[in-house]
Amino acid sequence: MKTIVSIVISLMLISCISNSTKSEPVSLSNSKDSMLIEEIQFFKNLGFPLSAEMELQSFPTKSRVYQEKRKFYDVSFSASNSSGMPIKQRSFYIDLELKEKFLPTLGGREKNFYFLEGKIKSILNAEPMYPIVEDGRAFDIALTGIGFRYNDGNLSEVACYYHFDPCDEKILLTSAGEIQKVIKEKKTCKKGCGNLIFFRAPGSYKIADNKVRVRKEPSVKSEIITELNKDTPIEVIADAEVYEEVFPHYGTWGKVRLDDGTEGYVYGAFLRAPAEPDVVAIREKAEVWKKKNGWKGK
Incomplete structure (x- = not known):
């Protein structure tokens, strides 16, 4: 991981390669200087594949970084503690390394997870861009x-x-x-409002939107097998490890099995894991709220 995001916490990286996918039972340390990662279950519910080592990690109460390299992305768990008190906040960076798409010095797209005392605090996408200055600020990510x-x-x-x-x-x-309130922002989303979906682990999902196409191959140009409506249960049997930009989203395709046994592919942004917010439903509720409250974009 080659980027530093200038938001909540500074990230320091230490390379540590892990290739294991299975494990034997391991006794974790009960030292007062370590604690189990409460966030692990959240990631599993999110449909994110964790190695045996990462699932069994015991995280120290002092500063520590754990990094795991994958074929297309890196995963980094980081924590910092300058005061000597037990760590309350931890950050998890998943870095999608597709270097041919970006400046080599900047690395790939990132998905950043922040937790406070084991509870999710925020999930944010970040991506590198050519250094520019806007509103007096310089950007490289x-x-x-x-x-x-x-x-x-x-x-x-x-x-x-x-x-x-x-x-x-x-x-x-x-x-x-x-819905508590809908706020109209002054700035326009020049790149749309998409999501970064870097992997879909095998498991049970739901279709995230209406008229989602199941295709014969993992490509928007492939033959359409059928269309599925929102909230239809679907089984993901593998990640295709094929990444594609389907505006405004960027991510991987999931290989799925239909009720009749037919296999095909669904784009990852149109699959919803158990822990993922139902964005389509939230936006539908927001539209109802706006009409009810005579919303005029204020």
């Missing part, structure tokens, strides 16, 4: 696309970002998941 913020583990904000700043609309939610 910036937040782009959809972002999620949480309050005490509950989703509290769905917003779009362009160059770190919110753009288009920001949706605020109550702890019960109802």
Whole structure:
């Protein structure tokens, strides 16, 4: 991972390669200087593949970085503690390395997860870009696309970002998941409001939108097998490890099996894992809220 995101925490990397996919039972240390990572279950619910080593990691209460290299992306767990107190906040960086697409010195796209005391705090996408100056600020990496913020583990904000700043609309939610307010942002999302989906692990998912196409091969140019509507349960049997940009999203295709046994491919952004927010439903609720409250983009 070659980038440093200038947001909540500075990330330091140490290379540590792991290729294991299976493990024998391991006794973890009960030392007072270490603790189990509560975030592991969240990642598993999110459909993210973790190695045996990462699942069994015991994270020290002092500063530490754990990095795992994969074929297309790196995973970094980082924590810092300058005060000597037990760490409350941890950051997890998943870096999608497709260097041929970007400046070699900047690395690949990133998905950044921040946790506070084991509860998810925010999920943000970032990507490198050619150094430019906008509004007096220089950029070589910036937040782009959809972002999620949480309050005490509950989703509290769905917003779009362009160059770190919110753009288009920001949706605020109550702890019960109802729409609290919709805010019109001054900035326009020049690259759309897409999501970065870098991998789809085998498991049970739901179709994330209406009229989602199942294709014969992992490509938008491939033959269409059928179309599925939102919330249809679907089984992902493998990740195709084929990445494609389907505006405004960027990610991988999942190999799926239909009820009749037919196999095909669904683009990763149109699959929803158990822990992922139902963005389509949230936006539909936001439209109802706007009509009810005579919203005029203020």
